[in-house]
Amino acid sequence: MPVVPATDETIARAAEALAAGRLVAIPTETVYGLGADARNASAVAGVFAMKDRPEFNPLIVHVPDLATAETLAAFNAEARALANAFWPGPLTIVAPKRRKCGIADLVTAGLDTIAVRVPGHPVARALLQASGLPIAAPSANRSGRISPTDASHVAAELGDVPDLILDGGPCARGLESTVVSVTDDSPVLLRLGAVPRSEIESVLGHPIHLAKEDAPIASPGQLARHYAPQTPLRLNADSAEAGEALLAFGPDAPDCAGASINLSPSGNLAEAAMRFFAALRHLDETGSRRIAVMPIPEDGLGEAINDRLRRAAKAR
Ligand code: AMP
Ligand code: MG
Numbered sequence: 001m002p003v004v005p006a007t008d009e010t011i012a013r014a015a016e017a018l019a020a021g022r023l024v025a026i027p028t029e030t031v032y033g034l035g036a037d038a039r040n041a042s043a044v045a046g047v048f049a050m051k052d053r054p055e056f057n058p059l060i061v062h063v064p065d066l067a068t069a070e071t072l073a074a075f076n077a078e079a080r081a082l083a084n085a086f087w088p089g090p091l092t093i094v095a096p097k098r099r100k101c102g103i104a105d106l107v108t109a110g111l112d113t114i115a116v117r118v119p120g121h122p123v124a125r126a127l128l129q130a131s132g133l134p135i136a137a138p139s140a141n142r143s144g145r146i147s148p149t150d151a152s153h154v155a156a157e158l159g160d161v162p163d164l165i166l167d168g169g170p171c172a173r174g175l176e177s178t179v180v181s182v183t184d185d186s187p188v189l190l191r192l193g194a195v196p197r198s199e200i201e202s203v204l205g206h207p208i209h210l211a212k213e214d215a216p217i218a219s220p221g222q223l224a225r226h227y228a229p230q231t232p233l234r235l236n237a238d239s240a241e242a243g244e245a246l247l248a249f250g251p252d253a254p255d256c257a258g259a260s261i262n263l264s265p266s267g268n269l270a271e272a273a274m275r276f277f278a279a280l281r282h283l284d285e286t287g288s289r290r291i292a293v294m295p296i297p298e299d300g301l302g303e304a305i306n307d308r309l310r311r312a313a314k315a316r
Helices: 008-019 041-051 066-072 077-086 122-131 151-158 197-204 269-284 302-313
Strands: 003-005 024-026 033-037 060-062 091-096 113-117 164-167 178-181 188-191 244-248 260-262 290-293
Touching: 003 151, 008 024, 008 033, 008 122, 008 164, 024 122, 024 151, 033 041, 033 122, 066 077, 066 113, 077 091, 077 197, 151 164, 151 269, 178 197, 244 269, 260 269, 269 290, 269 302
Parallel strands: 003 164, 024 164, 060 113, 091 178, 244 260, 244 290
Antiparallel strands: 024 033, 091 113, 178 188
């Protein structure tokens, strides 16, 4: 098993592996990523192959700071304001790609925009520092499946594919980054995620709309069926039926004869977000015929959790 605790020594090994064109799984505050040197087309092709990821789905490039991000992307005043407010942290900014930025075309799927993020997780930051490389990293799961929020999830999903899986513990946020496109006068939300919409709106000083799913600009992370377990889901359930597992939320969870997990008995959405993918993964492995999911409030992080639930529930 390539899972190793993240230490100075293993981070240095991971940096060498990236520089040699190999893949490394990395903890971030959102979910675990499968990282490659973003300048190395064949390494990036390996990421697409390992994930069975459609090649029209571009990758996020992780960089150590805003100054480095601006060598890859042209930021306007609003992009800079968002970066200053949320970086390091779980916000991805899509902006016009600079020509000759050195990033492999495959990373951006041939688009003239690029998605960049400065992660906050100390291990991801240390690896960016040690390698000196821009790291292209999608979530470390097979395309369409549940995102990994723990090193053991990556091992279960991708086995020995990465050279190393750096174990940095469970992800504190547990949901993917929020993706905002800032390419012309009016920023657009491409993906709901770990930064709630309201926090972005308060930095911008105006409302921001979610891109229409059939718009050409929309993020492929918005693919209709995504983040999905093998077991079917039943949303907005008040209780579990015979043979169902229960994904509960809040203080009023009903009893359940089968497997059951409460995302947050106190009704805290940040806690629910942090535990969400691991809970889905766990209930998926219980052999239940279906997973009944209690309603989650639509405010704050609840909007992104409900987005993931709707996509996970889409019929195959
Ligand atoms: P993930 O696979 O979880 O890392 O998701 C990355 C997300 O960023 C996907 O939803 C991508 O479609 C989105 N993304 C990356 N680059 C771009 C881009 N240039 N334009 C629009 N969306 C992008
Ligand atoms: Mg993903």
